[in-house]
Structures are given as C-alpha cells and as structure tokens.
Amino acid sequence: MSSNTLDELGRTILETAVDDPVTTADLGSSLEAPRDAVNDRLEQLVDNGLLRPTDGDAYELTENGARLLEASPAEAGDNRIDTPDRVEAAIETLSLRPDEAAAVRNAFSFLRYWGEATTAEIVDGVYTETPAEYESADRWWEKCVEERLGGLPDVHPPPNDGSVPERWRYDGELTVDIPDDEDGRAVTDPSTSSFGSVRHGIESLDLSPAERTAARVAFAVLFERQRATMATILEETSEAHPTELDSSDEWADRLEQTFDSLPGIERTGEADRALEWAYSPSAATP
Numbered sequence: 001m002s003s004n005t006l007d008e009l010g011r012t013i014l015e016t017a018v019d020d021p022v023t024t025a026d027l028g029s030s031l032e033a034p035r036d037a038v039n040d041r042l043e044q045l046v047d048n049g050l051l052r053p054t055d056g057d058a059y060e061l062t063e064n065g066a067r068l069l070e071a072s073p074a075e076a077g078d079n080r081i082d083t084p085d086r087v088e089a090a091i092e093t094l095s096l097r098p099d100e101a102a103a104v105r106n107a108f109s110f111l112r113y114w115g116e117a118t119t120a121e122i123v124d125g126v127y128t129e130t131p132a133e134y135e136s137a138d139r140w141w142e143k144c145v146e147e148r149l150g151g152l153p154d155v156h157p158p159p160n161d162g163s164v165p166e167r168w169r170y171d172g173e174l175t176v177d178i179p180d181d182e183d184g185r186a187v188t189d190p191s192t193s194s195f196g197s198v199r200h201g202i203e204s205l206d207l208s209p210a211e212r213t214a215a216r217v218a219f220a221v222l223f224e225r226q227r228a229t230m231a232t233i234l235e236e237t238s239e240a241h242p243t244e245l246d247s248s249d250e251w252a253d254r255l256e257q258t259f260d261s262l263p264g265i266e267r268t269g270e271a272d273r274a275l276e277w278a279y280s281p282s283a284a285t286p
Contacts, residue, residue, distance in 0.1 A: 103132040
C-alpha cells in the first residue's frame with residue numbers, strides 16, 4: 001500500500017523541481033536536511049515515478065509528479081491564489097479558524113479539480129492534509145467541511161436521497177478538462193505506484209470507464225463501512241454498476257488488484273472468498 005501524502009521533504013523536493021530540473025548539489029545547498037535523507041528521498045521519488053533523471057545528476061518533475069502536487073494540497077499550503085474570487089469571498093464570511101478555512105478551501109479545490117467527486121473521495125483526498133485539529137475524519141467532515149462546502153458558489157451537494165455514493169458536483173470553471181470519451185480524467189504515467197489520493201489512483205490505473213465507475217462506488221461502500229469483505233462490496237455494487245467483464249470473479253480479481261494499489265486501503269483477512277478490506281484516512285499518514 002502506498003501513502004496518499006507526501007512528507008515535507010518529499011514535497012519540497014518536488015516543488016523545487018516544478019520550473020527547472022534540480023541537482024543534488026542544488027538541493028543540498030537549499031534544503032535544511034541531511035544529505036543522506038535527501039538522497040534517500042530522491043531515490044524514492046524516482047522509484048515512484050514522480051521525478052526522473054535527466055542530464056548529469058539532475059532530476060526533473062514528471063507529469064505524475066506535477067499532478068500529485070496539484071491533487072494533494074500541502075497542509076501548510078494555501079490554495080487561496082487558485083480559488084475563484086467569489087468562492088474566497090464566501091469562505092471569508094464564515095466564522096472559521098484559519099486551519100478550518102484551509103480545510104474548506106482545500107476540499108473545494110479538490111472538488112474543482114475533478115469537477116465531481118464523492119464524499120468518500122473528498123474526505124480521503126483532503127482530511128489527512130488539513131485535519132484542522134479534528135481527531136477523526138467523520139467529525140472533520142460533519143462539523144467543519146460538509147455544510148460549508150455545500151454553501152459555496154457553483155458547488156452542488158448530493159441529493160438527500162440516501163444514494164451511494166454521494167456525489168458532489170462543481171459547475172464553475174474547471175482546472176482540468178474532462179475527456180469526452182471517458183468517465184474521469186486522463187492521467188499520464190498510469191503505471192506509477194504513488195497516488196495523491198484514492199481518486200487519483202483510480203483515475204490513473206488502467207481501467208475501463210465502467211470499471212472505473214464501479215471501483216469508485218466500491219470505495220464509497222468501503223469508506224462508509226470502514227471494514228468490508230469483498231463479497232459484501234460486490235453484493236452492494238455489482239448490480240447497479242456492471243463492469244462489462246465476463247464474470248463476477250473476473251471483476252473481483254480486478255477490484256482486488258485495484259484496492260491493493262490504492263492508499264489508505266489494507267487487507268485485514270483472507271480466507272477463500274472472504275477477503276476483507278479496511279480503510280482509514282489515518283492509515284495514509286506517513
């Protein structure tokens with residue numbers, strides 16, 4: 001299982017390489033970190049497909065590295081510069097601490113980035129980066145983010161009809177174009193093993209549109225239950241979200257591979273078809 005967050009050193013290295021390739025000498029002179037730690041992190045970032053070696057001892061940011069930075073906002077960062085003026089004005093009218101405002105702003109940025117997202121995907125993508133002193137993802141969502149996010153301009157909360165998954169929609173200006181022929185975003189370098197969030201991973205993996213939709217719904221079920229067997233997940237999702245594969249066993253195997261690749265999801269037991277999964281945002285913290 002890979003982490004869905006970057007530590008401070010890894011993020012700083014990626015951010016340093018945004019405009020131009022960086023060398024180990026550049027990093028050694030600009031970062032307050034031991035050389036061994038910098039070298040180890042460089043190796044990890046290259047292995048994960050976020051940086052690639054270029055001329056000499058320089059490294060450049062890959063497309064997936066750039067996407068990870070954008071899709072997984074830094075806890076200490078401020079997305080205000082990328083927030084539409086009227087959305088920022090709405091956030092400023094809320095009675096929130098600065099860290100709570102950052103949580104709402106980052107949840108909005110995540111939704112705006114994807115155009116539509118489930119509750120599970122928003123919480124997964126944002127909570128561990130901006131917890132705003134809330135000890136659980138549930139309280140963070142219910143007490144801090146949900147109502148405020150739903151009140152922002154161009155944000156449409158899911159209908160209150162008990163449907164799973166709950167889908168949020170943003171109909172303002174997007175930050176990424178939606179391909180006409182796909183149910184999701186086009187993501188470069190789909191073979192990478194490092195994803196910024198569960199949504200980022202599902203969009204990056206080599207799945208058909210129907211499989212991608214089914215995987216997103218399967219994650220929403222796991223998110224709600226926190227623990228679930230594969231049989232339960234398939235029972236709750238397969239009929240409403242068929243994948244066009246030849247058999248349910250084939251989709252079960254495909255979903256197993258998908259979950260194995262996603263951050264925050266762990267196997268908790270395996271006995272024949274009673275494969276069980278667990279999800280927790282805290283599991284994604286380095």
